[in-house]
Every structure is written in structure tokens, then in C-alpha cells.
Amino acid sequence: MNMDNYIPATAKGAPAGMGIDPVATGEKNINMDGIEETTIKMSARNLDVFYGDKQALFGIDLDVPERSVTALIGPSGCGKSTFLRCLNRMNDTIDGCRVEGDIRIDQSDIYDRALDVVELRTRIGMVFQKPNPFPKSIYDNVAYGPKIHGLAQDREELDHIVTSSLEKAGLLKEVADRLESPGTGLSGGQQQRLCIARAIAVSPEVILMDEPCSALDPIATAHIEELIDELRENFTIVIVTHNMQQAARVSQQTAFFHLGILVECNSTGEIFTSPSDERTQGYITGRYG
Amino acid sequence: MTENNTTDAALRLRHKRYASERRFNIYGIISIAVALGALCLLIGSMASKGWSAFQQTYIILEVELPRDDLAPQGKIDAETLRDVNYVSYLRKSLRTEIPGVKSRRDQRSLYKLLSSGATLGLQNLVLNDTKLIGQKIKFAAVASDDIDQLVKGNISAGKGGKVSKKQGDWVKKLTDAGKIEKRFNTNLFSNGDSREPELAGIWGATMGSLLTMFVTVLLSFPLGVAAAIYLEEFARKNRWTDLIEVNINNLAAVPSIVFGLLGLAVFLSFFGLPRSAPLVGGIVLALMTLPTIIIAGRAALGAVPPSIREAAIGMGASPMQVVLHHVLPLAFPGILTGTIIGAARALGETAPLLMIGMVAFIVDIPGSITDAATVLPVQIYLWADSPERAFVERTAAATLILLTFLILMNLVAVIMRKKFERRW
Numbered sequence: 001m002n003m004d005n006y007i008p009a010t011a012k013g014a015p016a017g018m019g020i021d022p023v024a025t026g027e028k029n030i031n032m033d034g035i036e037e038t039t040i041k042m043s044a045r046n047l048d049v050f051y052g053d054k055q056a057l058f059g060i061d062l063d064v065p066e067r068s069v070t071a072l073i074g075p076s077g078c079g080k081s082t083f084l085r086c087l088n089r090m091n092d093t094i095d096g097c098r099v100e101g102d103i104r105i106d107q108s109d110i111y112d113r114a115l116d117v118v119e120l121r122t123r124i125g126m127v128f129q130k131p132n133p134f135p136k137s138i139y140d141n142v143a144y145g146p147k148i149h150g151l152a153q154d155r156e157e158l159d160h161i162v163t164s165s166l167e168k169a170g171l172l173k174e175v176a177d178r179l180e181s182p183g184t185g186l187s188g189g190q191q192q193r194l195c196i197a198r199a200i201a202v203s204p205e206v207i208l209m210d211e212p213c214s215a216l217d218p219i220a221t222a223h224i225e226e227l228i229d230e231l232r233e234n235f236t237i238v239i240v241t242h243n244m245q246q247a248a249r250v251s252q253q254t255a256f257f258h259l260g261i262l263v264e265c266n267s268t269g270e271i272f273t274s275p276s277d278e279r280t281q282g283y284i285t286g287r288y289g
Numbered sequence: 290m291t292e293n294n295t296t297d298a299a300l301r302l303r304h305k306r307y308a309s310e311r312r313f314n315i316y317g318i319i320s321i322a323v324a325l326g327a328l329c330l331l332i333g334s335m336a337s338k339g340w341s342a343f344q345q346t347y348i349i350l351e352v353e354l355p356r357d358d359l360a361p362q363g364k365i366d367a368e369t370l371r372d373v374n375y376v377s378y379l380r381k382s383l384r385t386e387i388p389g390v391k392s393r394r395d396q397r398s399l400y401k402l403l404s405s406g407a408t409l410g411l412q413n414l415v416l417n418d419t420k421l422i423g424q425k426i427k428f429a430a431v432a433s434d435d436i437d438q439l440v441k442g443n444i445s446a447g448k449g450g451k452v453s454k455k456q457g458d459w460v461k462k463l464t465d466a467g468k469i470e471k472r473f474n475t476n477l478f479s480n481g482d483s484r485e486p487e488l489a490g491i492w493g494a495t496m497g498s499l500l501t502m503f504v505t506v507l508l509s510f511p512l513g514v515a516a517a518i519y520l521e522e523f524a525r526k527n528r529w530t531d532l533i534e535v536n537i538n539n540l541a542a543v544p545s546i547v548f549g550l551l552g553l554a555v556f557l558s559f560f561g562l563p564r565s566a567p568l569v570g571g572i573v574l575a576l577m578t579l580p581t582i583i584i585a586g587r588a589a590l591g592a593v594p595p596s597i598r599e600a601a602i603g604m605g606a607s608p609m610q611v612v613l614h615h616v617l618p619l620a621f622p623g624i625l626t627g628t629i630i631g632a633a634r635a636l637g638e639t640a641p642l643l644m645i646g647m648v649a650f651i652v653d654i655p656g657s658i659t660d661a662a663t664v665l666p667v668q669i670y671l672w673a674d675s676p677e678r679a680f681v682e683r684t685a686a687a688t689l690i691l692l693t694f695l696i697l698m699n700l701v702a703v704i705m706r707k708k709f710e711r712r713w
Binding site for chain 2: 135
């Protein structure tokens with residue numbers, strides 16, 4: 001259960017979705033600098049989230065461009081993790097959590113009743129704050145997703161998926177000779193890369209990362225950041241982070257959340273050099289948060 | 290380092306803290322010592338009373354097996370062998386050992402040295418080995434319970450006791466002649482219940498216990514685990530599940546005799562299931578064990594870190610797959626421990642079984658779950674109620690055996706937990 005989501009009552013009634021230019025068409029998005037043209041992979045419109053009686057998110061409008069990294073930053077309890085968990089419906093598992101509004105992936109509503117959540121989560125993978133490999137072997141950790149979704153016809157194909165996923169996660173060299181040893185025996189950074197390998201083994205379109213480096217040391221963090229940069233070529237990544245340098249390093253788009261509202265969303269360069277909202281500026285310059 | 294840390298007040302405070310820690314340690318050690326002492330006292334008193342029951346006094350007799358009686362016209366057939374009056378051979382042999390017993394009264398009290406089971410023993414011996422016919426064999430005849438107690442020194446002869454002065458003298462004479470032997474009491478382990486202490490055994494009760502436990506575990510384990518999984522993993526947390534949870538916790542605290550009354554009213558009276566049967570006993574004990582298993586199971590499931598669940602859900606596992614592939618394997622050692630502890634409690638349970646008639650005097654060894662049977666703790670209760678001195682030590686011996694079973698079960702629980710435990 002995420003304790004980040006406490007929202008003081010004063011936040012209620014705050015203006016929703018300010019700072020972003022809502023792009024209603026969804027299909028094409030011209031960035032602020034007007035140069036790049038990117039496809040919108042996922043989009044949220046007027047998203048409200050409640051935990052019981054408490055409202056955690058207020059009218060969020062956000063577009064996630066394809067094959068790029070979107071960083072969600074903001075002080076603790078601002079709702080960025082809540083937003084992330086709405087994107088693959090992880091919030092469904094929390095009792096008393098209610099989501100209103102519209103989230104679409106490739107134009108289809110993910111909160112549609114007819115939609116299969118299990119299928120959705122194969123399209124949208126997730127990496128968590130604390131590395132959480134299954135207490136199984138390294139091989140079984142990565143093979144788990146392909147196995148339950150029937151992605152491999154035979155053992156050979158499964159082997160191939162496992163090794164290529166580990167390769168993509170930059171872990172293969174380190175563990176090639178001990179695929180059968182337990183995944184929990186790896187170091188923290190290796191475990192996190194194992195979790196990334198596990199997530200990409202089912203070939204998702206989007207990978208959500210919830211503070212993937214907050215439990216790691218600087219070297220392991222650097223590893224992961226490098227990896228995120230490489231993964232951007234094939235995957236759409238949304239990353240929640242407390243570390244602003246990290247957001248600046250790995251992301252192309254940054255969204256600043258505060259007290260459950262999306263204050264500002266822009267290209268990372270814009271946000272960090274010339275934020276348009278003074279709250280963003282205050283947070284980035286370390287005045288609060 | 291500031292000066293505050295070295296002032297007198299700070300020093301005193303630190304000493305006080307250390308002193309209170311030491312005191313707490315001492316309290317802990319004392320309470321453990323008291324608990325261990327009580328356990329040792331229990332087992333010690335049982336062992337000191339019960340150990341002698343593992344031995345039984347035998348009178349070694351030279352018995353003649355006359356060919357004329359046993360195999361008339363040289364033919365050996367089972368019919369005849371069963372009909373022959375073996376008692377007379379034993380008595381004759383006894384009269385030879387102790388000559389000069391003339392009056393009928395004295396003779397009768399001489400014969401009372403032997404147990405009624407001695408005859409059966411001799412018959413079985415001959416039936417199993419017909420070559421003995423016509424020979425003079427050495428036969429270890431089971432002594433009667435009073436003689437057994439006399440030899441073991443638990444009672445003394447004469448003075449209006451169970452053993453008369455004369456009998457005491459005869460036993461002394463036999464002992465001096467080396468005719469009295471104490472051997473390992475196989476009857477205790479191989480026989481069912483009996484009115485004669487020297488023939489009474491716990492095998493019937495043990496079989497009854499095993500059959501009852503079989504039914505109990507077979508019913509309560511799957512039901513309990515399923516209920517625990519549903520309540521912990523699938524059920525929505527609302528007023529109904531709260532109500533169910535409170536009721537399950539209450540059920541765990543219901544006096545066991547109430548379950549016995551329920552069994553009597555529902556299973557015997559309403560459904561007409563057989564009385565005294567391990568089937569009904571097992572069902573009743575299963576009902577009693579269920580709450581324990583559900584509570585232990587839920588605790589074990591709840592102890593599985595949520596990160597594992599999240600990881601599995603994030604991989605697109607269905608709720609069922611999350612439970613079966615990840616949560617259940619991790620919770621299994623805990624569930625197993627809860628089950629074994631619940632079963633151990635059921636194994637030692639007496640009260641509910643009294644209500645459904647498993648307290649009857651049953652000599653036969655039960656062979657199926659519908660045969661009349663009794664269980665170990667009820668057997669102990671029955672023996673503890675018997676007036677014969679020899680049953681006192683058998684009660685203690687049976688208690689020791691029951692304790693052994695319980696210790697074994699707990700040992701299995703520990704081993705299983707160690708074996709299946711996985712770190713995460």
C-alpha cells in the first residue's frame with residue numbers, strides 16, 4: 001500500500017490540470033519546441049482518483065509520448081505514484097480506491113469494462129521501488145511472464161526470450177553462468193535489473209517505473225539510468241522519481257505533480273531551465289519538497 | 290561529545306537503563322525456567338509412574354502338551370486344538386512347581402497367580418507350531434495383574450490386600466527358583482482394551498486415533514486452506530467478512546464439548562451416522578480444528594510481503610495465479626505448521642468424543658472409519674477411572690505414548706517448516 005498518497009484537505013478545489021495545454025486530438029502531438037513530432041502512446045484526461053473519501057488526484061490531463069521517457073516528479077504525497085499505478089490499473093487491487101476519468105492506450109480506454117486487465121498488464125509492464133524478484137531462480141523469474149501468457153512454444157524459444165531479456169537489461173554477462181541460482185541472491189542493483197528483464201520478457205509496449213533507483217547505490221543507479229536510456233528505443237517509459245537530476249538525465253518529458261494536481265508538464269529541458277509555474281521553480285530549486 | 294553525557298545525572302540514567310535491561314533478562318530466564326520445570330515435572334512424574342508398565346511379569350512354567358489330548362489318533366486338526374482345555378495343563382504345571390497345595394480354596398488362589406490371558410497365549414503357541422505337541426515346553430505365562438504389581442513392589446502381600454499371604458509366599462518361592470521373569474510388555478502395544486490390566490493395550494486406541502486424525506486432517510486441511518485463501522486474498526473487506534472473521538475467531542475459543550454436543554445432535558441423531566465411529570469423531574474434531582487452521586493460514590498468507598503480490602500482478606498474473614504460483618508456496622510452511630498444531634490439539638482432545646460415544650469399552654482393533662473405536666486420550670481417561678492398581682501405571686504409560694506422538698507431530702511441523710521455508 002502506498003503511503004505517498006495522503007492529500008491534505010486544503011488541496012481540495014484546487015484548479016485542475018493547469019500548466020498543460022490539453023491536446024484533445026491525442027493522435028499527434030507537437031512538442032513545445034515544435035520540432036519533434038511524436039505519437040501519443042497513452043493519455044489521461046480529467047483523471048480523478050479517490051482513496052475512500054480522500055481525493056488523491058484532481059483532474060489530471062497528461063499525454064505520454066511513444067518511445068520516450070516521461071518523468072513524474074513532485075514532493076512526497078503529491079500523487080505521482082498514484083497516477084503511475086492508474087496507468088496499468090494496479091490501483092484495482094487497493095480496497096476503496098476509485099478512479100474517475102479517462103485513460104487511453106492507443107486510443108482504447110483501459111478502464112473499459114470489456115477490457116481484460118491481465119492482457120493490459122502484459123502491454124504495460126511495471127518495475128517497483130524495491131527490487132522484488134520472485135523467490136525463484138533467475139531463469140524462472142524472467143520466464144514467468146512468457147510462461148503464464150504462453151509466449152513461448154517450446155523450451156528453446158523460452159530460453160531465447162530469457163537470454164535476450166537479460167541481455168537487454170544488461171544483466172546477462174553477470175548471471176549467464178548461474179541462471180539457476182535464486183534471484184534473491186543477487187545484489188540490489190542486479191535484482192532491479194532482473195525485475196526490468198522480467199518486465200520486458202513479455203514484450204510490453206509501456207514500462208512503468210516507480211522510483212526504480214531509490215533503494216540503490218549511486219553505481220547501480222547509474223547502471224539503471226543507462227539502461228533506461230537504451231530501453232527508450234523500443235519502449236515507452238514512465239518513471240516516477242524523487243531525484244531531479246535523474247529526471248533531468250533520463251527523461252524527455254517531465255511532469256510536476258503537487259498536492260494531487262498536475263502543475264506543469266513540458267519537455268524536460270523546458271521544465272528544468274524555464275519552468276512556467278513558480279511552484280515548479282520552487283521545487284526544482286529545492287525550496288520545498 | 291558534550292559535557293551533558295558525562296554529568297552525574299546522565300550517568301545515573303544510563304546505569305538505570307542497564308539495570309532495567311538486566312532485570313528484564315532475569316525475568317525472562319526465570320519464566321523460561323518455570324515453564325521448563327513444569328514440563329520436566331509433568332514428563333518426569335509420568336515417566337516414573339509409567340515406565341514399569343513397559344515391563345510385564347511372566348511365570349516360566351514347564352508345560353506338558355500330551356499328544357493324546359491334542360492329537361487324538363495321531364491326527365492334528367485345528368478344531369481339536371481350539372477345543373482343548375489348556376488351562377488344565379497350566380494348572381498342572383503350577384501344581385508341580387508349588388507342591389502341597391491341597392484344599393480347593395488354596396488351589397483356586399494358586400491358579401489366580403496366572404492371568405486368564407496365559408491360556409490364550411498357550412493356545413496360540415500350539416496353533417502356530419504343532420510340532421510342540423507331545424513335548425514338554427517352557428512357557429512364559431502372563432502373571433495376573435496383582436502378582437505383577439507385587440513383583441514390581443507396588444503392593445505387598447497379606448493384610449487384606451489383593452494378594453494373600455499364601456500367594457505372596459508362593460511368588461517368593463517361584464522368584465527364588467528363578468521362575469519369575471520380567472519381560473518387555475508387548476501386550477501393551479499390540480492389544481486392544483481389556484478388563485484385565487495385564488492384557489490391556491493401546492493398539493486399539495492408537496488405531497482409533499489414527500483413523501480419527503485421518504478424517505480430521507482430510508476434512509479440515511482443504512476446507513481450512515480454501516477458506517483462509519478466500520478470506521485473505523479474494524473476499525472484499527466489508528461488514529460481512531468482518532462478521533465472518535469475528536465468528537471464526539470466536540469458534541476457535543468455543544469449548545470443545547460444545548462441538549461434541551453438535552456432533553451428537555447433528556451427525557448421530559439427525560444424519561444417523563454410526564455411534565462411536567472415527568468417522569463422526571473425525572468430523573467433530575475437524576470442525577474444532579477448522580478455525581485454528583483458518584486463523585493460522587490467514588496469518589501465514591498475510592505475512593507474505595505485498596511486493597511479491599505486486600510483482601506478480603504487474604506481470605499480468607491473474608488473481609488465481611498470484612495466489613497459486615507465488616503467495617501460497619511462500620505461505621505454505623506457516624499453513625502446515627498451523628495445521629499440525631491444530632491436529633495435535635485434536636489428537637489430545639477428549640471431551641467432544643465423549644459425547645459421540647467414543648468412550649465405550651472396545652476390545653477389537655478398529656479396521657475402518659465406521660468401526661466402533663476409542664482414541665488415546667479417551668483410553669487414558671478410561672484407564673485412569675479403573676480401580677486396579679496395575680491400571681495406574683498403564684495410564685501413565687499411555688500418557689507417555691500420547692506425549693510421544695504429540696512431540697513427534699511438532700517435530701514434523703518444525704522439520705516441514707525448515708524444509709519448505711523460502712527466503713525473500
